[in-house]
Amino acid sequence: MTTMGTKETQETTTLQIEQIIRRNILSLKPYSCAREEFSGQDVTLLDANENPYDTGYNRYPDPYQQELKQSLARLKGVKTEQMVLGNGSDELIDMLIRTTCEPNRDNIIVFSPSYSMYEVSGHINAVEVRSLKLGTDFMPPWEQLFHAVDARTRAIFFCTPNNPTGNRWPLEKIREVADRFEGLVIVDEAYMDFVQGGESAVSLLQEFPRVVVLQTLSKAWGLAGLRIGICMGNPILVNYLNRVKPPYNIGGLTQRTALNALEDTTAFYERVAEIVSERKTLYEAFGKMTLFTKVYPSEANFLLLCTPQYKEVYDYLVAHDIVVRIRHLPPLIEGGLRITVGTPKENVHLLELLANYTRT
Numbered sequence: 001m002t003t004m005g006t007k008e009t010q011e012t013t014t015l016q017i018e019q020i021i022r023r024n025i026l027s028l029k030p031y032s033c034a035r036e037e038f039s040g041q042d043v044t045l046l047d048a049n050e051n052p053y054d055t056g057y058n059r060y061p062d063p064y065q066q067e068l069k070q071s072l073a074r075l076k077g078v079k080t081e082q083m084v085l086g087n088g089s090d091e092l093i094d095m096l097i098r099t100t101c102e103p104n105r106d107n108i109i110v111f112s113p114s115y116s117m118y119e120v121s122g123h124i125n126a127v128e129v130r131s132l133k134l135g136t137d138f139m140p141p142w143e144q145l146f147h148a149v150d151a152r153t154r155a156i157f158f159c160t161p162n163n164p165t166g167n168r169w170p171l172e173k174i175r176e177v178a179d180r181f182e183g184l185v186i187v188d189e190a191y192m193d194f195v196q197g198g199e200s201a202v203s204l205l206q207e208f209p210r211v212v213v214l215q216t217l218s219k220a221w222g223l224a225g226l227r228i229g230i231c232m233g234n235p236i237l238v239n240y241l242n243r244v245k246p247p248y249n250i251g252g253l254t255q256r257t258a259l260n261a262l263e264d265t266t267a268f269y270e271r272v273a274e275i276v277s278e279r280k281t282l283y284e285a286f287g288k289m290t291l292f293t294k295v296y297p298s299e300a301n302f303l304l305l306c307t308p309q310y311k312e313v314y315d316y317l318v319a320h321d322i323v324v325r326i327r328h329l330p331p332l333i334e335g336g337l338r339i340t341v342g343t344p345k346e347n348v349h350l351l352e353l354l355a356n357y358t359r360t
């Protein structure tokens with residue numbers, strides 16, 4: 001490609017992205033953190049109104065979490081400038097809507113049932129939420145989707161593997177949507193690490209500047225308490241998200257703890273393998289229980305099952321100190337319970353309790 005070609009491509013990309021950024025964000029003069037322009041060491045820091053006495057935490061953390069991003073970028077096969085980190089992906093979902101959607105004017109498309117925060121964040125931001133029902137195969141209605149899109153549609157939220165159904169949505173289909181749709185295609189891959197042998201939507205980022213992939217350290221990495229969500233996308237879009245992001249959205253202790261945890265990839269792979277293996281054990285065991293009318297296969301760390309006695313089973317488990325999630329979402333999911341895969345010991349206990357329930 002010639003230099004001119006590259007420049008033209010860059011200009012087209014900028015245009016494609018700027019089309020979907022809110023006007024006030026396009027013209028926003030963002031908050032500039034103290035020390036942003038400065039990277040020296042061994043200096044006297046009198047610029048940020050911090051307390052000078054060392055408590056371990058008296059300094060503000062790196063607002064762009066560069067060290068943590070370097071580690072994550074290596075892991076995910078992207079560049080640090082393609083990344084925004086959030087206080088959990090929940091913060092990123094809100095930031096994506098806030099950066100692109102004009103309140104009381106624009107709309108987003110979500111699927112139902114799926115992760116409900118897309119809808120909640122849409123409503124918080126006074127954005128119309130167009131919710132399309134999944135088919136009986138738990139797949140989005142791929143063609144109908146385009147009937148719901150209009151000039152005010154800013155984003156479509158895909159969740160794969162989907163919560164609570166546990167199935168994956170074909171990347172090829174999402175790719176086709178990215179090819180046709182002129183807004184943001186958000187692919188939430190919170191459970192992607194539990195998928196065996198699947199390709200991530202990260203592979204679409206190079207080709208489609210309006211595709212964004214969300215991942216999180218809350219699930220497979222076992223760091224839900226830290227609150228770290230990862231948004232990967234085009235650097236131009238990332239730049240706009242950084243303007244909207246609260247300056248110090250991830251604390252210093254959190255950044256350091258996550259950095260250390262990411263080093264232990266052996267423990268990570270072991271835990272994921274165990275959860276995947278336990279998922280299979282639970283799936284087979286639930287499948288043999290006459291109590292459940294349906295047990296759906298799952299590529300995530302939970303299973304969705306149905307029973308007409310879902311309320312009684314729920315209460316019975318609570319009475320035995322086990323909490324699961326009711327997902328009775330008729331007509332698609334009748335009497336659904338979503339059960340997270342626990343440790344082998346927890347799973348054995350759960351299966352014993354359910355066997356006893358059936359007997360009584």
Ligand SMILES: Cc1ncc(COP(=O)(O)O)c(C=O)c1O
Pocket residue numbers: 087088089090091115159163188190191215216217218224227228229
């Ligand atoms: C699909 C999906 N996305 C995002 C989240 C939230 O992730 P985080 O803990 O990073 O905010 C969840 C949590 O259950 C989820 O199921």
